[in-house]
Each structure stands twice: as C-alpha cells, then as structure tokens.
Amino acid sequence: MKKKLKEWFNNKKAAVLLVIATGLLIAMASPLSAFAADPSGAQTLADNASAPVDYVWVLICGFLVFFMQAGFAMVEAGFCRAKNATNLMAKNTIDFAMASLVFMAVGFALMMGNDYGGLIGTTGWFLHGDSYDVGTYLMFFWQLVFAGTAATIVSGAVAERIKFKAYFLYSLAVIAVIYPIYGHWVWGGGWLSKLPFGAGHIDFAGSGVVHTIGGFVGLAGALVLGPRFGKFGKDGKPKAIPGHSITLAALGTFILWFGWFGFNPGSTFSAHQLRIAVVAVNTNLAAAAGAAVAILLVFMKTKKWDVGMMLNGCLAGLVAITAPCAWVEAWAAVVIGAIAGALVVIGVYFWERMGIDDPVGAVSVHGINGVWGLLSIGLFADGTYGLYTTDAPLIKGLFYGGGYGQLIAQAIGAAVCVAWAFGLGFIVFKVLDKYFGIRVSPEEELKGLDIPEHGTPAYPNFYTTNQG
C-alpha cells in the first residue's frame, strides 16, 4: 500500500496538479454564465455610497499583509545557512501559491461559508456561483492573505531538513483543513466565538487563528523531523548554527513590521472604524517594546547585543499585540510587547533545552506569543471598544473591572488552538513521513538542499565556507 501510494505519487508526479485540475473541471462544468450576486459592484455602491473607502482600506491593508510573505522569506533566509537558501525561497514562494489555489477551492468555503453546527462553513467553493460578488471577493482576498501567513510560519520551524515535496503537501493540509476549520470557530461564527464567557472567545487580528496555529503546527513539524545535524552535541547541549545574512534577516523583520500595519489595523475590515489609529499605534509600540526588552535581557546575560534575539523580540511583540490591539491603550501595548520580548527569549532557550530544533524561533515567536496575545485581552481590554465596532458589548478585561469572564474565554480558545494545531499538525507530518518520508537524506542535509532538490545553489559566484 505504502509503496503503491508512493509509486502513484511519483508516477503521476503531482497530486497537486490533480487537485487543481479537478477543481477547475468542477468550476468549468457549471454553466458558463457568471451572473450572480453583484460581480460588477454597481449594486453594492448604490446601496452604500461610502463603500469605496472601506474597499480601499481593506485592499491596501491586504496588499501589505501579502507583502509579509517577502518578510518571512527574508527572515528565514537570513537565519538559515547559505547552502539551503534556494530551498527556502522555493518553500516560501510555493506555500503562498498553493495557499491561494487551495484556499480558493476549499479553504475559504470551510472557513467563511454558511455555518454548519458551529463546526465548518459549507458554501463558496471555488468562489463560484453566488460568490462572484465584489463583497465576497473582498472578504476572500482578506482571508487568503491571512491563511497564507499561517502556512508560511511553519516553514521556519522545519527549515534546512524537510523535503520540498513534503512541504508542498503539508501546505495543502494546513490551508485546506487545519487553518480554515479553526478559523471558522473564531471568525466564521463557529462555537468558540459563542463561548458563554465574556464576549465569547475573541481574537482581533489573529494572534491565535494565524500565529498560534502556525507556530504549533511548526512545533509538530520540528518534533517529527528531529533536529538538524550538528544542532545538538553528543552531550545533548545545543550549539548555535548562525544564519547566513543578518542584513536579510533585518530587512525581513522591517518588511514584517511594515506588513503588520495592514494585518492589525486592516482587521477592522472598515475604514469607518476610526479606532484604526489606536490599532496602528498599539501595533508599533508592542513591536518596539519587544525588541528593546529582548536585546536588553540577552545583554544582561551575555554582555552581547544579540541582533537575532532583538529581531525575534520585535516580531514577538507584533504577534502578541495582534489579538488585543483594538481593545487596549498605548501603555498596555508597551507592557504586552515587553512581556512578549521576555517570553521569546525564554521560549528560545526552553525549546532548545527540550531538544527541539526550531531554526528561526518560530514556535517561540508565533506559538507562545500567540497564546500570550490571546490571554492579554482578558487582562488589559479597557472597555472603550466593542467587537469590531464602537457599539456594545464593549470588551473589558480583569484589570478594568471586567472580571474573569473574558480571560476564561481567551484561555479556552488558546488551549483549543494549541491542541488543534499541534494535534493535527503532528498527524499530518507523521502520515506524510510514513508514506513518503519527509526528511532529506543525511548526505543531502550536510551538502545543503539547494543542489539535490533544486539543482541551483543560491550564491554560485561566492566562495562559501563549510557550513556544517
């Protein structure tokens, strides 16, 4: 069976092609008349003359979120070795390409379609039929760039040792199943959003939906793959494997910081929520505090100003503020970001001690700080803003007299998120490993993945050192 499946895959080349082809066949099989809902936008505009500014806001913020793909690619490249750089670029590009196609085919429907039992969405497959509508396409675009972010986060945790084909397939699983179903529970009207505590489980821009999911699927991947050669000595002590370009890592961090200004403020999904100004300020302050605290903490210990940790501290602050950004004041954003900066430092040392090899710190940055972001709502939400609107119910946390309700809702959601992401992620990687093998051969890993997998070194004009 295993062999047959493998043969089939190798012979037929790419199940992926099949998925695409099937989808297109279904879509094209429907009668070629595309008149449904409001594809031109004329009716939508007639109904709401102030829609254009909302469309402009959501689209441009969505473009910024898309651009985070470049940021993730550069951070991952910078923190990994030159001998795998071609492979990293391949992964970071193909995962968004696959995300686009698969989310259009099934993910979007599962996540944002009409709710079935609080569990999944059930309409909007292939954006066809009634989904051919400017409002639906706008929502699709927005949700897609978030789905793509969740998928690409995993890449860093499994870097420098995963087979490209395995990564390709895993991407399908995350985008088609893991991400959209959990997303439905929180953003699609599913059961978590209706928890009988506080205002239900809430997550403004996705500390949980995007980052915790990505981070803990990544943890599953890192666990199933095992550490890279040379990461742990014979005594089990971790060794640093420095990345090949601090400049690219810094550039990537700036791009992510920039893109986050789309990610968080754009999540109002409306420019008529002037609260976007508060969201932007909070986003920035948390990033700043995270960076400052992380570099200072490491300096206290090592007397070196650790740039990698500062960049991760910055990202940790951004991840943490993603859930609470619309519900807290500036000083709280600083505190949330500062704690995130400390958590990422602790996290990186913790996972290393646990024998987990996460080359870019993705689990600590996205996984742990995603959870912290979710919880922080239950503490710091100050009761000045409601659920994506200025109307009641206003969100209030423990420190503002809101009691424990919201905190409980946040804790439940966070626990479910971690369990779902890690659990399904583990199953997916295990299954892929069993049937195809997900790790490259030791020879390939030592040599670097670029030549055996892609036939092209990333930097053929430069002399490179032995990279372990």
Next chain:
Amino acid sequence: MKKKLKEWFNNKKAAVLLVIATGLLIAMASPLSAFAADPSGAQTLADNASAPVDYVWVLICGFLVFFMQAGFAMVEAGFCRAKNATNLMAKNTIDFAMASLVFMAVGFALMMGNDYGGLIGTTGWFLHGDSYDVGTYLMFFWQLVFAGTAATIVSGAVAERIKFKAYFLYSLAVIAVIYPIYGHWVWGGGWLSKLPFGAGHIDFAGSGVVHTIGGFVGLAGALVLGPRFGKFGKDGKPKAIPGHSITLAALGTFILWFGWFGFNPGSTFSAHQLRIAVVAVNTNLAAAAGAAVAILLVFMKTKKWDVGMMLNGCLAGLVAITAPCAWVEAWAAVVIGAIAGALVVIGVYFWERMGIDDPVGAVSVHGINGVWGLLSIGLFADGTYGLYTTDAPLIKGLFYGGGYGQLIAQAIGAAVCVAWAFGLGFIVFKVLDKYFGIRVSPEEELKGLDIPEHGTPAYPNFYTTNQG
C-alpha cells in the same frame, strides 16, 4: 559624420543634459505665472466631494507600481552575475530617472494629450500651462509609473553586455517615442481603441501597452547585441549561466507581486469601481497558478524543483492577467495564469534554441505572456463588467457567447504591438550601435562591467569565483 557625432557626444558629454536643459529653458521661458486649471484642487473638490477617495486610491496604487522598480532591479540582479551587479543597479535606477524627466517633457503629451488623427497626443508638454492641475498631475503620475515599468523590462534582456551610455540613450527613445505613441493608440483615444471589432482593442492594465512593448523591445536589444560570451557552446548548445543570488531574485519577485496589486486594481483609476476587489483576487490567483505550473512542468522534465522558473512562472501569470483582470472570473484567472506558467517555460527554451540570449527571461515573461494576456480577453471575458465602468458596453469573449469580435480586436492590437515594439526597438538599437557601439569590449564583458564602467565592484568584501 559618424565620427563627428561621436566626438560631439563624447566632448559635450551628455546630450541628455541638453535635453533637460532645453526643456527647462522652454518651460521657464513661459511667463512665470502658474495659474491655470486647478493647481490647488479646491475647485475639483468643490465639483466632486467624493474625489478624495479616488485620489487616495490612485496615488497609493501608483506608489506600489513605482516600487516595482525595486522588484525589477532585484530580480535582474539575482538572475545575473555578481561581477555585473553594480551595472545592473545603475541601469535600473537611471532608467526610471530618465523616464520621469522625459515622460514629463514629451512622453506624457504624446500619449495622453489631445488626440491628433488617432495617432498621437499633442498637448501637455512639460506639464506646463493648463496642465498645472491636480487631475492632470494625478493622471501624469499614474501614466509615468507605467512608462517606467515598460522601460525597465528591457533592461533584463540586454543585461551583462550593454554599454551604460547606450542604455541611457535607448531609455530616452522608449520613453519619448516607442511607449507613448503605442500607449496613445490604446489608452489615449487612438486608432486601436476604436477598432470596429468588439469594444475595440482593450487592455485593462497593460499586458500589451507595458509588457509586450517592453518584452519585444528587449528582444530587439538581445538580437542586436548578440549572446553573452559563454552562453552558447561551440556546438551552439545553450549553457546555463546561473545568477548570483536566488534570495534577491525571490525578494524581487515578491516586490513585483506586491506592486502588481497597485498595477492592476489601480487601473480602474477610481475607487468607486468596486470591481477592484475582483481585480485583486484575479491578479493573485494568476500569479499563484503560474508559479505552480511552471515549477511542476520543469520538475516533470528534470526532477528538480526549479526556483528560477517558478519565479518567472509567477511573473508570467501576473503579466498575462494584466489585460483581462477586470473582465474575468476567479477560475478563469487560474486558467490564464496556468497557461502563462506553461508558456514561460516553453518560451525560455524556445528563445534559447533560437540562439537568443535573454539573461532573465524577459521576452518570455513579458513579451509572450503580454500577447497571451491580450488574447485571453477575447476568450474569457464574461460580460459582467464594462470598459473601466459598470456601464455598457459589457465585454464578452468567445466562451461566453460574445463571438469572435473581441478576439479579433485583441489579435490585431497584439500584432501591432509586437511589430511596433520589435520594429522600432530594432531600429533604435541598430542606430545606436552604428554610431556609438552598444556592446562593451570582450575584455570588459569577461571581467564584468562593474569596474570598467562604474569603477566599483558590487561586493568588494567578498571573495568571488571566476564567473565565466
């Protein structure tokens, strides 16, 4: 005569300076009173209270299109060798600088000025007089960033062997003549837009006007220059000359993808066209499909996951969807992009077999897929959207019962575009070659252009290999 011209150029240093100086003299010679039309915007706002959101939309999308210059620079750098990287940066910066100045002086007037006989525009020189108006400046900005894109596309096809001075001068010709005149025929009210088939020749965001023009001028340049040393063996067989940084190439591709979200959706030139949501989704899906198909096709042949081809497949999808993006549904965007991904693979092999050396694949990406994009309107336009508006006439292609009319209009426009770009491009490069010589000496080419042309290597702190 030839010698004299050459001397004059060398002695007087820069004809370019003269052009600028003359222009400024003319402009400054006009009386120094700048009151014309609506330079402050007060009247425009009074006439149309909802203008601000359109200005915001067009400007920000225009900024994104500008940013594509960085993308082109990084892709070209990444796909070429380290020894020419300084030269590539010089070309990619100066061409947009020249485009800005020359398009302001003459290009914009030729393209968008009052129509004369369906052939050229005739008003708006130097943005002076009545052109000092917020609406005209807005239009100028938009058209300029597109003109700059067309110019910079050529750069990749002539890379690693063209003299900087020749590139400088050729840029003038494209921006002052080749691009704006063809642009006038399609977007300035010229004869192609009035063809008596379908709705006339149409091109939403410039698969033809920008990309086919750029690609086929590039083909002319590559042909006149001849291939780089070492590209073809003594037996005529092509050899791969790998680029020096896959990370920069990938970064550039992400920047281009990002910028394309300005390029296509912004081409409504109005945020009141809510169809922008559909345009954004289609743009993204075509890119994704192009990337996926290109990498899979090459994998089937070589068993390697070819990152360069994936990146070009992505760009090919973007080029192809540029013309039809506003008139098709999501699934059609996937099909158009997928075909583009196949075409670029075929194209790259085809031109190599023809003995043409196009270092970055610009002719296949932009030239061929520009044509495919134009034609695809005639097939897939689904009759839900009109000519930059929700009003009739709605655009309908063959597959939606629109008959052959639109397809014929598209084919005529595409043929004219290829002939014009290749024809004039060939003449320009031949003339420049005759009078100044456009190719660097063999010694300079082997050594790399950076030192002889610019005096500065791009990476003086690194040991580089012999780069052929």
Next chain:
Amino acid sequence: MKKKLKEWFNNKKAAVLLVIATGLLIAMASPLSAFAADPSGAQTLADNASAPVDYVWVLICGFLVFFMQAGFAMVEAGFCRAKNATNLMAKNTIDFAMASLVFMAVGFALMMGNDYGGLIGTTGWFLHGDSYDVGTYLMFFWQLVFAGTAATIVSGAVAERIKFKAYFLYSLAVIAVIYPIYGHWVWGGGWLSKLPFGAGHIDFAGSGVVHTIGGFVGLAGALVLGPRFGKFGKDGKPKAIPGHSITLAALGTFILWFGWFGFNPGSTFSAHQLRIAVVAVNTNLAAAAGAAVAILLVFMKTKKWDVGMMLNGCLAGLVAITAPCAWVEAWAAVVIGAIAGALVVIGVYFWERMGIDDPVGAVSVHGINGVWGLLSIGLFADGTYGLYTTDAPLIKGLFYGGGYGQLIAQAIGAAVCVAWAFGLGFIVFKVLDKYFGIRVSPEEELKGLDIPEHGTPAYPNFYTTNQG
C-alpha cells in the same frame, strides 16, 4: 563622579530600562480608567462623516514612512563594510524602537502638546488621559514615524566606529529633546512658525525638521568620533572605503524613494487636499533630477558612472523637495532636484576635504540639502497653494513676485535648525564621550564591530576579504 556614573550604568545595566519602567509606573499609577476624549472614534465619525478617507490616507502614508527605516538600514549596510553589518542592523532597528517608546513618553508632548511660550509643548505625556483619542493617536503615529526618520539619519554619519551603547543613549537624546523641541518651533505652533516674514518659517514635510536636524546631529557625531581608521592617509588625503553591497544600497534607495511618497504627500494630513497629486509628482521629479545630475557630474570628472553618487543624488533630490513640495510646479521640482544632485556631489568632496568622515554621505544628503530645500521655498513658491490648505495666505517666493519675506523666514529657520542640531548634537556626543566613551577600541574597529559588540558576524557562510 565620572567613575561612579559609569559604574552605576554598567552595574545597573541600562538606564534605558529605568526610563521605560518609570514611564510605565507613572502611566499605570494613574487610575485605570481610560475613558477620555474619543478613544473609539464614534464621536469623531459622527462629527465628520468624511473622516475615514483622511484616516486611511494618513495611516497608509505613515506606514510608508515607517518602511523608510528598512531603506535607511539597507543604504547604510550597502555603503559600509561587511564586518560591521550586524552592528548596522542593530543600530537601525533599536533606534526606531527607542524612538517609539521615548516619543510616546515625552517627545510627542514636548513637540505637539499645548504650547508654552512658543518654546515647548506641555501636554500628552505617555499618550495618557485626554490623549486617548483617535485623532490624537493618529497625530502621534504620524509624528512618530518622522521622529524615527530624524533619529536614524544620524546612524550613517557615525557608522563603523561608534559603541552600540552610546548610539542607544544618543537616540534617547535626539528623540526626547533635540528633535521634538525644534519640531515644536516649526510644526507645534512655536516661535519659528510665527516669524514676522512671509508666512513665518514653513517646512511642508520636514527638509529642516527631519533632515537638517538629522544631518547636522550626524555631523556633530562624525566630528566628535573622528574618522575611521584608513579613511585618511598619512598625507591627510581621503581614501575611498567601498561599501559591501551595491545591490542592498540600491534596494534601500528604492525603498526610501517609495517611502517618500508617504512622507511628502501624506504631510497634507488630509486626503481632502487634492494637492497631494502635485506633491507626489514633484517628489518624484526631484528624485529623478537629483540622480541624473549627480551621475552625470561625476562622469564628467572621472569618466565613470558612479552608482553610489547617483543613489545619493536621488536621495538629495528627495530631501530638498521635502520642504517645498506642496508649493512649487513640476519644472521647479526638477530644478530643485537638479541643484540638490549637484550639491550632494560638492558636499561629499567638501566634507572629505575638511577631514570629516561621513561613511554614507548623510551630512551632504540630509544636512546640506535640507537647508537647500528650506531656502528653495523662498525662491520657487508659486502662489497657488496655502499653508497646508487651499485657503490664503498663499505662499509666494522671490521668483513669483513674493519679494524677500519668505526667503528671509526660510533662512532664519534654516540657520536656527543648523545651529540647534549641531550645537546640541555636539554637546550630547561630547558628554557621552566624556562619561562612557563613544568610540570602540582600535582593535574592535579593525576587526569589525560585529563580533565584539554583538557576538555574531553578519555573513558567517562566506569568505570575506581583509576589509581594512
């Protein structure tokens, strides 16, 4: 005393932490009720239904200005050596992080708070109390990204020899004192804005407030630090120290150019000023003219197409047009940019001859051209636009019959700006030098700052040459 302070600092580790902690304590000590002004935005929207498009415009332009941080980082990295690249990334990230925290704590209040005697602002500390308001947060975000730009400009002038700790502390001084107080004088209703000449001293987007300040603080830093080893021969003749990546420098320049489209047009602080279209066009033309003139001038002298100078010429044009961009016509923008391109070439040679070592040319690009930009208003302002509004008083310079009034106001402001920035900058660097020492040891400088200061080389996978 000196020793004690030093000990205190070294023992207590980071005064910075103290500043943050104190601030947070104060903020948290205030009663935990955050209801003040309009934190949700509901009232603001009710009062002004067209506010959303202004918020969208200001925020997105602000995001672009933020992204300039990436541009500065890449330009500085590109123009400096590989052995210091980690350090450069550290500086360029931490300065924006510190700027965010310190500007939130004190800078914003000093600059934009209620005016006291024309000298300083006095309200809005920690964005707390009444400042918890969507409009105030919007203004804070906008002013912050500008403050961050001023701070990071200095980085280039002091590169490759300053201690990280010193840079950290200097950042505090610029953001807490030097920048906001001068900023108050011009933009916060202070005395310079009320000079009895022309319309008072004006500076549309900050040629003076941001760039001259940054440039001349940088000059002070470069002077106090002294030149890098090897910059001047025993005979005092300057030697070129080439940067390690022209591609990163070019990328950075494109990012800055892109970000400047937020910087200048966004400074209307309102999308209802349709003049934004004129501002965008002028910004671009000045950049283009600066790049073209700088490369041509150097070519005339050296027969080499100098890419570094072209990039600096581009930035010089952008700096110069920043003050006048809203008050001049397109041709004037070309002239202003062209002169800037010449000034930067002259400036770079001038400072070298003066024995000042400014590794990236920051003083010439930002300092000198900031002054030129301020003055150019007094010459070219054409009387078509008022003070951030279409209403009177319209700004008119010498060439348009406005007499000498505006020119005098500009000259006074420029002189004050230079004296303030250089004077206080000098004091700050001298004091820091006296108490802590601001320059790394000769051994560290020769080896590069990356290992001794940060423990991590930027490019451990590549063989690097002896970098002087």
